[in-house]
Amino acid sequence: MKKISRKEFIKTSAAVSAAAGIGVSLFPGMTYAKNSSSMNWHKSVCRYCGVGCGVMVGEKDGKVVAVKGDELNPINKGHLCVKSLYLPKAINSKTRLAHPMIRKNGKLEKASWEEALDLVAKKFNQIRKAHGGNALAFYGSGQAETEETYMANKLFKGCIGTNNVEGNPRLCMASAVGGYLTSLGADEPAGLYEDIEKSEMFLLVGSNTAEAHPIVFERIMRHKNKNPNVKIVVIDPRKTPTDQVGDLHLFPNPGFDLAIFNAMAFVLINEGYADKSFVEKHTFIKDNKKNIHTFEDYKKFLEDFTPEKAEKISGVPAQQIIKAARMFGKAKTSMSLWTMGLNQRIGGVWANNLIHNLHLLTGKIGVPGSDSFSLTGQPNACGGVREGGGLCHLLPGHHLVVKEAHRKKVAKVWGVPASNIQPKPGKHTIAMFSALNAGEIKGIYIMCTNPAHSLPNSRKYWKGLKEQFVVVAESFFPTMTTEYADVVLPAAFWTEKEGVYGCTERRSQYMPKVVEPQGEAIWDAFILRDLAKKMGFDKEFAKYETAEIMWDEYRGLTAGKDMNLMGAPYSRLKKVRGLTWPVPTEDHPGTYKRFTDGDPIYDSKWSSKAKSDGRRMWFYGPKAKDGKATIWMRPHKDPAEVPSKEYPYALTTGRVLEHWHTLTMTGTSPQLNRAVPKAYVEIHPSDAKKEGIKNKEMVLVESPRGKLEIEARVIDRPIPGTIFVPWHWPESPINVLCNDAFDPGSKEPEYKVAAAKITKA
Amino acid sequence: MAITGVVILVEPNKAEEILYEVSHLDDVTTYGLHKENNIVAVIEGENSKNLENKINQIKDKIDGILGIFPAYANYEEEIDE
Ligand code: SF4
Numbered sequence: 001m002k003k004i005s006r007k008e009f010i011k012t013s014a015a016v017s018a019a020a021g022i023g024v025s026l027f028p029g030m031t032y033a034k035n036s037s038s039m040n041w042h043k044s045v046c047r048y049c050g051v052g053c054g055v056m057v058g059e060k061d062g063k064v065v066a067v068k069g070d071e072l073n074p075i076n077k078g079h080l081c082v083k084s085l086y087l088p089k090a091i092n093s094k095t096r097l098a099h100p101m102i103r104k105n106g107k108l109e110k111a112s113w114e115e116a117l118d119l120v121a122k123k124f125n126q127i128r129k130a131h132g133g134n135a136l137a138f139y140g141s142g143q144a145e146t147e148e149t150y151m152a153n154k155l156f157k158g159c160i161g162t163n164n165v166e167g168n169p170r171l172c173m174a175s176a177v178g179g180y181l182t183s184l185g186a187d188e189p190a191g192l193y194e195d196i197e198k199s200e201m202f203l204l205v206g207s208n209t210a211e212a213h214p215i216v217f218e219r220i221m222r223h224k225n226k227n228p229n230v231k232i233v234v235i236d237p238r239k240t241p242t243d244q245v246g247d248l249h250l251f252p253n254p255g256f257d258l259a260i261f262n263a264m265a266f267v268l269i270n271e272g273y274a275d276k277s278f279v280e281k282h283t284f285i286k287d288n289k290k291n292i293h294t295f296e297d298y299k300k301f302l303e304d305f306t307p308e309k310a311e312k313i314s315g316v317p318a319q320q321i322i323k324a325a326r327m328f329g330k331a332k333t334s335m336s337l338w339t340m341g342l343n344q345r346i347g348g349v350w351a352n353n354l355i356h357n358l359h360l361l362t363g364k365i366g367v368p369g370s371d372s373f374s375l376t377g378q379p380n381a382c383g384g385v386r387e388g389g390g391l392c393h394l395l396p397g398h399h400l401v402v403k404e405a406h407r408k409k410v411a412k413v414w415g416v417p418a419s420n421i422q423p424k425p426g427k428h429t430i431a432m433f434s435a436l437n438a439g440e441i442k443g444i445y446i447m448c449t450n451p452a453h454s455l456p457n458s459r460k461y462w463k464g465l466k467e468q469f470v471v472v473a474e475s476f477f478p479t480m481t482t483e484y485a486d487v488v489l490p491a492a493f494w495t496e497k498e499g500v501y502g503c504t505e506r507r508s509q510y511m512p513k514v515v516e517p518q519g520e521a522i523w524d525a526f527i528l529r530d531l532a533k534k535m536g537f538d539k540e541f542a543k544y545e546t547a548e549i550m551w552d553e554y555r556g557l558t559a560g561k562d563m564n565l566m567g568a569p570y571s572r573l574k575k576v577r578g579l580t581w582p583v584p585t586e587d588h589p590g591t592y593k594r595f596t597d598g599d600p601i602y603d604s605k606w607s608s609k610a611k612s613d614g615r616r617m618w619f620y621g622p623k624a625k626d627g628k629a630t631i632w633m634r635p636h637k638d639p640a641e642v643p644s645k646e647y648p649y650a651l652t653t654g655r656v657l658e659h660w661h662t663l664t665m666t667g668t669s670p671q672l673n674r675a676v677p678k679a680y681v682e683i684h685p686s687d688a689k690k691e692g693i694k695n696k697e698m699v700l701v702e703s704p705r706g707k708l709e710i711e712a713r714v715i716d717r718p719i720p721g722t723i724f725v726p727w728h729w730p731e732s733p734i735n736v737l738c739n740d741a742f743d744p745g746s747k748e749p750e751y752k753v754a755a756a757k758i759t760k761a
Numbered sequence: 762m763a764i765t766g767v768v769i770l771v772e773p774n775k776a777e778e779i780l781y782e783v784s785h786l787d788d789v790t791t792y793g794l795h796k797e798n799n800i801v802a803v804i805e806g807e808n809s810k811n812l813e814n815k816i817n818q819i820k821d822k823i824d825g826i827l828g829i830f831p832a833y834a835n836y837e838e839e840i841d842e
Contacts, residue, residue: 014766068833
């Protein structure tokens with residue numbers, strides 16, 4: 001047999017993996033590429049975005065040295081995007097924090113774990129004693145594991161007695177939650193990614209899918225390639241790589257798209273695409289005051305949003321709106337996908353409602369290929385924070401702090417008096433950081449996130465971070481937030497801990513511990529457990545010796561809920577490529593479509609009722625009544641800041657493919673850094689000409705909140721009157737200029753529209 | 762040594778032409794055109810420093826490439842650097 005070199009072997013393995021992702025066996029009969037490697041392969045999940053791709057982690061001699069796409073994972077079928085390829089570099093990066101640090105005389109100095117945790121426990125107890133539990137707060141992350149958020153929830157809500165527990169998903173998807181709850185009565189999508197290959201039409205709104213959710217985009221692109229009749233409509237104020245598959249692109253002025261969705265509904269009804277029988281049987285039509293209306297009232301309401309009127313509001317030609325509506329209506333199945341462009345707005349919940357309206361109006365929901373499907377930014381925003389209850393009004397497993405029965409149930413499982421859990425929601429993110437500024441909150445524990453960089457109008461909130469007692473648990477150092485920390489705790493990173501991530505499509509997936517944590521790093525859930533013990537909650541936290549114990553306790557709280565995970569113990573999750581809830585028993589395969597046939601909750605509780613009523617769906621979620629969803633009559637709403645004479649441009653922000661959030665991870669890769677090394681401002685050529693700005697010249701970008709000097713990129717990606725800046729780089733933190741006005745329902749801030757001016761620097 | 766296995770998704774009517782072009786690039790080994798418009802390739806570098814640049818260059822240089830999707834990355838000898 002021919003001897004192959006190590007390099008040849010790796011090359012062959014790489015080729016075989018790539019081919020397997022498209023269902024091709026490169027060397028039939030040849031098995032060495034998979035089996036004879038000296039590498040140990042472990043099934044895991046990508047650390048980055050909410051798509052939730054399956055990755056295989058290659059470990060050799062106690063180090064992670066390779067990753068490959070997991071061919072058996074139904075989400076990505078072996079493919080990955082470029083960010084995830086560099087995960088091994090992030091684990092082994094020089095910026096990993098190796099030991100605890102305490103600020104002494106203004107400087108962070110190395111400390112022992114004992115010293116650091118003693119100090120935090122002492123300070124937190126002092127604050128609690130002197131000012132009450134509400135003077136403390138926890139700020140977590142959609143990148144933390146469910147078990148980690150679960151520990152934080154118990155410590156703060158169940159033991160310290162404050163509901164000041166928030167997480168960065170408030171900043172990215174709270175409006176999607178609000179939209180699902182108010183429209184469909186329950187959070188999270190009704191369908192799954194597998195609808196993509198069954199859909200005839202895609203409506204991509206406020207989403208640069210190609211760069212922010214690359215594997216979802218790949219699936220759409222492959223599907224369209226195979227089926228050229230598939231239509232794709234993009235609604236976004238900016239041209240992006242997503243356009244390469246678009247059949248039609250609508251460019252609204254930032255923040256002015258609500259009228260477009262209403263105008264599409266107008267066209268759908270007037271051209272006969274509405275499914276009146278579905279509407280009648282499955283929905284209520286309501287106005288903003290929750291008064292119920294008839295279909296005729298709704299039609300009348302929509303007369304204020306004819307395509308011509310919507311053109312005046314949005315800047316999108318009426319003919320294009322009509323065309324988009326027709327594409328949506330004509331297709332047998334349609335799928336809407338959206339993300340921050342829709343959510344990060346003061347009208348975010350309304351915008352979400354108006355997308356759901358299109359599906360409810362045409363009955364394009366609850367059937368294969370049709371769904372209103374919100375894309376998630378972070379890998380465990382759905383699992384850990386939405387489902388795990390990591391926000392100020394929630395308790396784990398879709399329970400609410402305002403409900404006495406829920407408080408009692410959760411308190412019993414936690415082994416704490418029900419009176420410990422406060423009946424009122426705590427402070428949402430912006431209120432929390434404002435309270436830190438005001439000195440009302442005096443101590444905060446920040447885990448796995450970088451708010452000094454990521455908050456909108458961030459400079460405003462640096463004051464509170466500077467003045468109050470700040471603890472940061474992080475894997476990387478330094479970050480903009482550790483600059484303000486009094487104590488920094490080194491946290492174990494991906495592959496150094498086990499736990500569960502729940503992605504965009506209701507899928508919970510297990511991640512194993514593959515290697516030992518670097519330096520003195522410890523798993524976040526254990527840091528919180530040990531801190532709790534030091535604070536005097538020894539009895540309450542004594543039992544949490546493993547991640548599995550935490551998961552099982554949490555899982556128990558989901559029994560009987562719409563997000564039932566009882567059928568997903570570690571023993572099963574270790575074998576399968578995730579399970580999509582509801583999954584009530586260990587022999588249940590997981591659910592494809594909610595609220596209809598095949599959904600175990602629908603089948604067991606609602607199916608016969610629905611059928612006797614002539615319905616094919618029953619919206620049984622906590623906010624739905626009589627099994628009905630809601631079509632909302634939401635009028636247009638201007639963004640909080642409209643371009644003016646002084647600030648004539650609309651500033652909008654976003655991600656680039658190569659980077660992730662505040663660069664703590666992707667910034668560790670020289671490759672990714674070189675690919676997009678620094679911030680830039682995209683300016684339309686006509687605006688550049690007007691302002692006398694040339695490509696690559698330095699410009700001052702200024703909003704009412706401050707200014708930044710950034711390099712100009714003169715390009716016809718944004719529409720005239722709009723400028724775009726990616727938000728990743730701490731040297732040019734564009735969030736300083738963003739508006740912190742927020743949606744009154746979801747409390748999600750309006751990152752996506754701020755008034756700005758540009759001048760030559 | 763840094764090695765990545767990728768699928769290059771291309772416009773079907775330009776597939777053969779692109780396969781030819783890609784297979785003549787330095788440090789790129791192709792493993793055929795599959796399912797009409799998928800080229801399987803391995804891109805390598807002495808170290809990972811230029812891997813990302815190479816992927817971007819291929820995308821920019823050759824017309825008709827819809828996307829490059831990596832599936833495997835190996836840094837065995839580089840992690841300690
Ligand atoms: S699409 Fe998201 S989850 Fe998938 S590999 Fe890329 S970053 Fe990871």
